[in-house]
Amino acid sequence: MSLLVDAGHVVWIRPSTDEGDLPPDVHVIDAGGSTIVPGMIDAHSHVTLPGGSHWIDRGADPPEELLEVAEHNGDLLGRAGVRWARDVGSPLAADPRDGRRRALALRVRERWQSDTNRPRIRVAGTWIGHSGVLTGGLAIEADDGPALLKAASTQLDDGADFLKLYLDGPKKEEAPWSTEDVRAVVELAHGRGAKVTAHSGFLVGARVGIDAGVDSLEHGFELDSDAVAKMARQGTFLVSTLAIFRSWASFGQTTTLPRFVTDEGKERIAHRRERAIESVRLAYRAGVRIATGTDFGGGSLRANHLAWEVEALVEAGLRPWEALASATLRGGELLGEGQAGRIVEGGPADFFLVHGDPLNDPTALWRVWRVAWLDGSTGRRT
Numbered sequence: 001m002s003l004l005v006d007a008g009h010v011v012w013i014r015p016s017t018d019e020g021d022l023p024p025d026v027h028v029i030d031a032g033g034s035t036i037v038p039g040m041i042d043a044h045s046h047v048t049l050p051g052g053s054h055w056i057d058r059g060a061d062p063p064e065e066l067l068e069v070a071e072h073n074g075d076l077l078g079r080a081g082v083r084w085a086r087d088v089g090s091p092l093a094a095d096p097r098d099g100r101r102r103a104l105a106l107r108v109r110e111r112w113q114s115d116t117n118r119p120r121i122r123v124a125g126t127w128i129g130h131s132g133v134l135t136g137g138l139a140i141e142a143d144d145g146p147a148l149l150k151a152a153s154t155q156l157d158d159g160a161d162f163l164k165l166y167l168d169g170p171k172k173e174e175a176p177w178s179t180e181d182v183r184a185v186v187e188l189a190h191g192r193g194a195k196v197t198a199h200s201g202f203l204v205g206a207r208v209g210i211d212a213g214v215d216s217l218e219h220g221f222e223l224d225s226d227a228v229a230k231m232a233r234q235g236t237f238l239v240s241t242l243a244i245f246r247s248w249a250s251f252g253q254t255t256t257l258p259r260f261v262t263d264e265g266k267e268r269i270a271h272r273r274e275r276a277i278e279s280v281r282l283a284y285r286a287g288v289r290i291a292t293g294t295d296f297g298g299g300s301l302r303a304n305h306l307a308w309e310v311e312a313l314v315e316a317g318l319r320p321w322e323a324l325a326s327a328t329l330r331g332g333e334l335l336g337e338g339q340a341g342r343i344v345e346g347g348p349a350d351f352f353l354v355h356g357d358p359l360n361d362p363t364a365l366w367r368v369w370r371v372a373w374l375d376g377s378t379g380r381r382t
């Protein structure tokens with residue numbers, strides 16, 4: 001195939017044997033042997049945080065350092081073929097312009113808006129959680145319905161594109177808020193044109209989120225057949241983050257941290273991993289729309305690891321082309337960005353080139369050769 005790009009847009013896509021007349025000044029790039037892939041969407045990311053085995057500690061680093069981390073992440077994302085990042089939580093930091101504490105990723109969004117080399121991002125503001133759940137003062141805490149509604153409203157006032165609720169409670173067998181409390185937040189957000197997503201590690205919280213009509217569940221590590229059936233009926237997205245467990249398993253070899261290296265720790269991780277894979281498998285079979293993300297920064301993955309998650313989705317039962325769709329098309333649908341994760345004539349030249357066939361082999365996504373939006377926007381690729 002040949003593809004003509006001009007001024008950052010795809011002019012046409014044609015068989016190489018039937019290109020027609022080419023513009024006189026065209027710059028031809030011989031991409032022989034590679035595959036054109038739509039720029040991916042990391043639908044669960046934390047652009048201000050670095051990840052790694054001490055990911056939780058890094059959340060307390062000074063804001064100036066985290067802004068530098070974001071630039072490094074922006075670079076890593078692009079080089080890995082990720083065009084869009086959906087930021088689902090960043091620490092609060094005083095904004096030097098007015099001294100108000102706001103989610104740091106909002107500032108990153110502003111910085112990146114006019115920089116074509118950086119990923120396009122949508123930002124959830126900061127986490128909203130019940131007290132006693134998220135440590136390190138990262139989250140805005142809300143212990144009842146009115147406090148929850150107020151926290152949600154403040155995030156939207158600050159400029160968050162959507163809301164992120166933390167639906168794990170202080171006790172794993174209890175949800176932090178009632179269905180009615182969460183539904184009030186969903187109504188508020190929808191009334192203001194914003195979506196609501198919810199972190200869900202355990203079934204009881206997942207049920208509250210689904211019943212309250214949140215737009216998506218993050219992780220969904222513990223879903224059952226009733227939950228996924230209702231998600232499919234309502235159109236609730238699942239954003240998978242299974243590669244976390246692959247990363248933790250690797251820390252059994254590369255760290256000395258007890259929760260990764262002891263037999264007990266390894267067993268606990270293996271058990272949670274199995275349950276999480278089962279949840280995604282159930283969701284897939286029920287027809288739930290599955291978008292996907294690395295959880296880099298908020299978890300231990302790094303910003304250039306989305307291929308790992310696509311591999312994990314294949315392990316959970318998706319066919320490779322469906323797993324790739326989760327990292328492209330589905331992410332675009334979740335964001336409500338019709339052109340994200342697609343390559344169409346007239347659309348943005350947001351694609352990259354890999355070696356191998358990612359429709360059959362997710363590991364091809366690790367073998368990025370060129371990234372159209374980083375390597376200049378004019379040219380023909382064959």
Ligand SMILES: [Zn+2]
Binds near residue numbers: 044045046088299
């Ligand atoms: Zn996360």
